[in-house]
Amino acid sequence: MASYILIRIPGEIIVAHIEKCSMNQSSSGRISGLCFKKLNVTTPISKLLVDRLARKVEVDSIAVPLPFSNQELSIEDSGSMYVVTTPAGLIIKWTHLTGILDIHFGFQFNLSSYTEGLCGICNDDPDDDLKMQNGTIITNLEDIELFIESWEIEKSLEVTTRRPARNCTEHDCSHCIELLNRRVFIPCHDKVSPKDFCEKMWINYTYFWNYECDALSAYVALCNNFDICIQWRTPDYCSCTDSEDQPRTAGEIWNGGVDECALYQCLENGSIISVEPDCEEEPSPVCEREAEVVLGIIDKWTCCLQEVCGCDMTLCEATIPSCTDSQKLIVGHSLLSCCPQYKCECDPVKCPNVSTPECREDQFMIHVQEGEPCCFSPLCKKDDVCVFQEVSVLNPGQSMIKYLEGDFCHTTECLEEKDNHTGFHTLNFTVVNCSKECDIVNVASCDGKCPSATIYNINVESHLRFCKCCRENGVRNLTVPLYCSGNGTEIMYTLQEPIDCTCQWN
Numbered sequence: 359m360a361s362y363i364l365i366r367i368p369g370e371i372i373v374a375h376i377e378k379c380s381m382n383q384s385s386s387g388r389i390s391g392l393c394f395k396k397l398n399v400t401t402p403i404s405k406l407l408v409d410r411l412a413r414k415v416e417v418d419s420i421a422v423p424l425p426f427s428n429q430e431l432s433i434e435d436s437g438s439m440y441v442v443t444t445p446a447g448l449i450i451k452w453t454h455l456t457g458i459l460d461i462h463f464g465f466q467f468n469l470s471s472y473t474e475g476l477c478g479i480c481n482d483d484p485d486d487d488l489k490m491q492n493g494t495i496i497t498n499l500e501d502i503e504l505f506i507e508s509w510e511i512e513k514s515l516e517v518t519t520r521r522p523a524r525n526c527t528e529h530d531c532s533h534c535i536e537l538l539n540r541r542v543f544i545p546c547h548d549k550v551s552p553k554d555f556c557e558k559m560w561i562n563y564t565y566f567w568n569y570e571c572d573a574l575s576a577y578v579a580l581c582n583n584f585d586i587c588i589q590w591r592t593p594d595y596c597s598c599t600d601s602e603d604q605p606r607t608a609g610e611i612w613n614g615g616v617d618e619c620a621l622y623q624c625l626e627n628g629s630i631i632s633v634e635p636d637c638e639e640e641p642s643p644v645c646e647r648e649a650e651v652v653l654g655i656i657d658k659w660t661c662c663l664q665e666v667c668g669c670d671m672t673l674c675e676a677t678i679p680s681c682t683d684s685q686k687l688i689v690g691h692s693l694l695s696c697c698p699q700y701k702c703e704c705d706p707v708k709c710p711n712v713s714t715p716e717c718r719e720d721q722f723m724i725h726v727q728e729g730e731p732c733c734f735s736p737l738c739k740k741d742d743v744c745v746f747q748e749v750s751v752l753n754p755g756q757s758m759i760k761y762l763e764g765d766f767c768h769t770t771e772c773l774e775e776k777d778n779h780t781g782f783h784t785l786n787f788t789v790v791n792c793s794k795e796c797d798i799v800n801v802a803s804c805d806g807k808c809p810s811a812t813i814y815n816i817n818v819e820s821h822l823r824f825c826k827c828c829r830e831n832g833v834r835n836l837t838v839p840l841y842c843s844g845n846g847t848e849i850m851y852t853l854q855e856p857i858d859c860t861c862q863w864n
Contacts, residue, residue: 361398361512363475363491365461370446372461372475373398373511394457401445403431408440410452413659415440439582446471451583455610456572458579476509524561526553534560537570538577542590546581555580569609598624606630619661637662648695649673669696676700684708684730692811704732712736744772744783754783759840759851767840769849788849801836801855804828808861830856 360376375396399406407416415422415433425434430445442450447467451460461477473480478487488496490508526535531553538552555577560566566573578588598606606612606624611633614622623633637660642652645667653668674697681687681702690699709732717723717738722745725734744752752758752772759769769788777784808826833854840849 359512360510362506363509363511364459365448365473365475365477367446367448367471367473369402370444370448371398371400372448372450373400374459374476394459397450397452397459399442399444399450401431403429403445406431406433406442408433408442408452410440410454410457412657413454439579453575453579453582456576456579458576460579460583462583476506524557526557526561529561531556531561534566534573537574542588543577543581546577546584546586546588549584549586550577550580552577572609598630613658613661615661619656619658621661635661640665643667647693649697671696674698682730682732684732690811691813692809693813694809694811706732709733742776742783744785745780746770746785752785756852757850759849767849769851801838801853804830804856804859806859806861826861828859829862831858831860831862833857 362374362376364372364374366372374394375398377393377395393411395409395411397406397408397410399408404417405419407419409415413435415424415426417426417428426432431443433440433442435441438455439451439453442448442452443464444450447464449462449464452458463480474489474491478484479489486495488502488505490496490505492508494508496502496505534556535552538547538555543552559576560573566576574590578590581588609624611621611623614620619635621633621635622630624630642665645652647667647669649670650667651670651673652665654663654665656662657664676697676699678687678700679702684705685702686705686708688701688703690701692699709730712735714736715723715738721738723736724739725736742754744754744756746752746758752770754772754774757769757771759767767789771786771788773784773786775784776782806828808828810823810825812821812823834857835852836855837850837852840851
């Protein structure tokens with residue numbers, strides 16, 4: 359392969375890749391056995407790779423379907439050519455059949471931008487178009503090969519370069535002129551002169567002498583650059599047609615199968631023969647998601663087997679839980695798995711409406727579960743408990759410690775005796791001057807990473823979010839001493855410590 363910089367502007371670069379043609383990509387008579395196969399377009403947004411012969415496009419090394427757009431970078435396939443528009447305003451047209459590449463500036467292109475490369479410098483001064491990458495300007499056309507090599511960035515095969523040696527004065531271009539003087543091509547004559555085309559293309563590329571359809575395709579492609587569309591493929595020009603009466607050029611290969619792949623090639627004499635696919639061996643992809651396997655698909659253009667990663671739902675082992683009447687089944691999908699993930703969530707709408715009672719002064723309100731795990735009813739209850747600051751509830755014998763502002767810790771303990779005034783058990787408060795915050799002993803905790811994802815659901819037109827959190831799975835009561843270093847006192851405190859941790863739905 360040989361690679362060349364076609365255009366380089368601030369922030370963008372266009373690189374052409376020349377490779378050897380395979381048997382199905384080149385018929386006898388091709389000039390050098392080389393094909394302009396790939397095009398690299400590097401922009402500040404993304405890196406684009408276009409494989410013309412494989413009809414494949416990658417953005418940042420990922421194959422994408424067309425049309426594709428990302429901010430100001432876009433690419434589409436018109437059927438006859440690729441059309442790429444870059445953020446800087448470069449418009450690239452690359453025809454499928456002839457490989458002719460046209461690069462011009464869109465209306466948003468900054469004409470003051472400095473351009474360089476094989477395509478020359480865009481400053482309306484032809485004298486410096488052959489400027490090498492080191493700044494040297496080639497003035498003798500005999501040294502054109504030095505100019506081309508200066509913009510070469512990779513080379514693993516020998517590429518022979520030469521400048522046109524023939525002209526229509528010394529050689530016969532009459533047949534080419536006769537072809538292009540037909541009425542159908544006249545609308546383009548003012549933009550692409552038949553004499554110039556025949557002298558610069560036809561007479562210097564003997565391949566066109568035997569493959570007239572390719573020569574006419576090249577001329578029409580140049581006309582397309584001036585937005586001139588010519589409907590020229592008729593039996594008068596290229597008589598070879600496929601089974602669906604679509605015109606085909608000599609050397610062209612296409613898939614004529616209906617339910618299966620069947621490649622055909624049009625020969626120079628107009629006959630059609632079947633050919634075998636010419637496939638390149640590629641490494642199998644690495645499939646990393648759960649239930650993801652390597653699948654083989656047939657490319658409709660090349661009839662070659664391609665391996666891709668796809669989901670095999672039969673490998674999923676997830677069971678669907680049975681939800682209660684007050685729950686709804688939620689189906690989630692993770693970027694890490696092909697398998698759906700099921701869970702039951704509370705649906706408050708399905709719970710019966712209950713009225714809120716008014717509790718007496720000697721009662722407090724609690725919410726109790728009644729049958730359904732998601733439904734709770736308010737209930738006024740006067741229990742054998744201690745109530746601290748109308749928020750905390752302690753059973754007799756329980757205590758809790760809090761750190762107050764300043765240097766004081768205090769312990770709240772629920773006693774067995776009842777308070778005749780409130781009806782609850784009595785609270786006992788102990789205040790200790792610790793001179794500093796009490797030191798708490800090390801207690802086990804839960805910490806770790808759990809999967810999460812957000813996936814767009816086209817059915818509800820919104821993102822579904824699925825998160826699992828690292829939570830305790832079972833706790834135990836642990837009584838620990840709290841030691842106050844200020845005065846040497848010690849306080850016993852009961853807390854809950856996790857005995858196991860798992861990833862649970864949030």
